[in-house]
Amino acid sequence: MALWSKSRRRDTISVLALTAILGLSACGGSGDGATTATASPGGAGAAGAQLVNPGKLTTCTNIPYEPFQFKDASGKIVGFDVDIVDLAAKKLGVTQEIVDIDFAVIKSGAAMAAKKCDVAAAGMTITDERKQNIDFSVPYFDATQALMAKKGTGAKSLEDVKAKGLKLGAQASTTGLDYVKKNGFDPTEYADSPKELLALQSGQADVIIQDLPVVLTWLKKPEIAAKFELVASLDTGEQYGIGLKKGADPVLLKTINDTITQAKADGTYDQIFMKWFGKKPGELG
DSSP states (O other): OOOOOOOOOOOOSOHHHHHHHHHHOOOSOSOOSOEEOOOOTTOTTTTTOEESBTTEEEEEEOSOBTTTBEEOTTSOEESHHHHHHHHHHHHHTSEEEEEEOOHHHHHTSHHHHTTSOSEEOSSOBOOHHHHTTEEEOSOOEEEEEEEEEETTOOOOSHHHHHHTTOOEEEETTSHHHHHHHHTTOOOEEESSHHHHHHHHHHTSOSEEEEEHHHHHHHTTSHHHHTTEEEEEEEEEEEEEOOEEETTOOHHHHHHHHHHHHHHHHHSHHHHHHHHHHSSOTTOOO
16 A cells, blocks of 8 residues: 555554554464465475464455455455455465454554564555565555545646645555655545545545545545546556565565466466456556
8 A cells, every 4th residue: 555554554653562562462363373384286385384373374454445455245355455365375275364453553564573464465565664674575566646636626736735725635654645745745644545535525635645546446436426536646656565574484475476476477467457446457547
């Protein structure tokens, strides 16, 4: 996420402190020690992967962040990220189990350090800062930011937002927040993407910055598209990665990397992309 909060996304609490807090919480898997996954037939390289819960590839995420991860009408967690990790789970011969947890705890590395999950799939942009606390898979999604505003503002860029004195909102702990701050803005921060959207709808914010696919998904809803619009796409050159514990199990990391690479090569990735975005990779912007 470019997300990514992202409630979703802050860095001020240390990894050790967060780990201690997580150790006392009931959120996540019940196992404390690592177990060994059994490879599925033909799942070369999967045998021996160390997992926090037997028979499960436990994934930390933060919902809702549609279309990457969210609950459908039946309450099941679905989305682009979910389908990508499912491919890796299948290769390992296990099933995916999803833990909904604060994004700040994910990107700090505390969630995986505390063995709450094996991986993190939360629309999370690969950054040098985050690499200090977690390891990343190869990139699996090319991301960018977007500005969304109430119709009629006349804003078409961040420069317009500043010139017109418009109130800017951003999701906490995200790369979108970092981007506007680097450009001289001091936006109001919202804990997660739904709160950010609500701020726009209620007039607390005139413009918000969010990952482009999330904005496009919001605008598919007639009641939102009637009043709000995409005013600018910001080419920030971001890429999402699957996060793992710092010093990740090499077997698990290799399995995830191989899964992403193979899916892109055999067309599976394109199918999943079309399913959730209705366009081919490279056509979103």
